Structures are given as C-alpha cells and as structure tokens.
Amino acid sequence: MRQSLAHIALVVRDYDEALAFYVGTLGFTLVEDSYQPAQDKRWVLVAPPGAAPGATTILLARAATPEQAAFIGNQAGGRVFLFLATDDIARDHAAMRAKGIRFVRAPSVEPYGTVAVFADLYGNLWDLIEFADQR
Numbered sequence: 041m042r043q044s045l046a047h048i049a050l051v052v053r054d055y056d057e058a059l060a061f062y063v064g065t066l067g068f069t070l071v072e073d074s075y076q077p078a079q080d081k082r083w084v085l086v087a088p089p090g091a092a093p094g095a096t097t098i099l100l101a102r103a104a105t106p107e108q109a110a111f112i113g114n115q116a117g118g119r120v121f122l123f124l125a126t127d128d129i130a131r132d133h134a135a136m137r138a139k140g141i142r143f144v145r146a147p148s149v150e151p152y153g154t155v156a157v158f159a160d161l162y163g164n165l166w167d168l169i170e171f172a173d174q175r
Contacts, residue, residue, distance in 0.1 A: 050098050069088075122164070
C-alpha cells in the first residue's frame with residue numbers, strides 16, 4: 041500500500057486575504073482556485089515555491105461557521121502547526137523578515153537542523169527549517 045497526504049486544510053477568514061499573504065508575501069504558488077457552486081465556496085490550493093508536482097498542498101478553507109472561525113490562527117492550540125523546509129534557512133529567513141513576516145523565535149541550531157519560528161497572518165505558528173541532513 042502507498043499513501044501520502046494530499047492536502048492540509050488551513051482555516052482562514054477570507055480567501056483573498058489569505059492568498060495575498062501566502063502567495064504575495066510568502067511566495068507560495070497558487071495551484072488551484074476554483075469556485076464550488078454547490079457549496080458556495082472556493083477550492084484554493086497553494087504550495088511552497090519549488091514544491092514537486094503532486095506534493096502536499098495547503099487548502100485555504102474559509103471558515104463557514106462561528107465555530108470554525110474560532111480556530112482561525114489557533115489551529116494547533118498555540119503549538120507550531122506547519123513545517124516549511126528550506127535548503128537555505130539564512131537566505132529565506134532574511135527574505136521573509138524583509139517582507140515583514142514576524143518571527144517569534146530566531147534561527148537556532150538543533151540536532152535535527154536549523155530552525156526558526158514564524159507566525160502567519162492569523163498567528164498560526166510555523167517552523168522554517170533546514171534539516172541537518174541538507175547541510
């Protein structure tokens with residue numbers, strides 16, 4: 041059996057606001073943005089720059105209820121939620137800071153790699169990580 045993660049849903053307040061951050065600021069690629077009339081929503085997929093075809097994407101899922109909206113920015117209860125791997129953390133950390141991305145922890149060297157923690161536009165925490173086996 042062969043399985044993989046296809047998409048990870050990220051609850052957002054507004055599609056266009058989220059796209060402005062993920063595509064415009066983080067430099068992700070817009071994979072798909074199509075309207076789903078039966079559910080009156082959009083199917084919006086983004087992927088990190090350089091992601092391989094068929095790699096896991098993020099589904100930007102607009103909150104449809106007050107219960108869903110309560111989790112915007114806190115999908116992991118304050119823990120790091122997503123992990124963005126890079127081949128050059130110094131380059132990407134500097135570029136992201138220049139674009140105004142807020143880092144809550146500066147890069148540090150750990151046994152598994154060099155890692156920094158940043159917050160997305162809603163406050164979800166991400167690791168920016170260059171794994172040790174890439175150095």
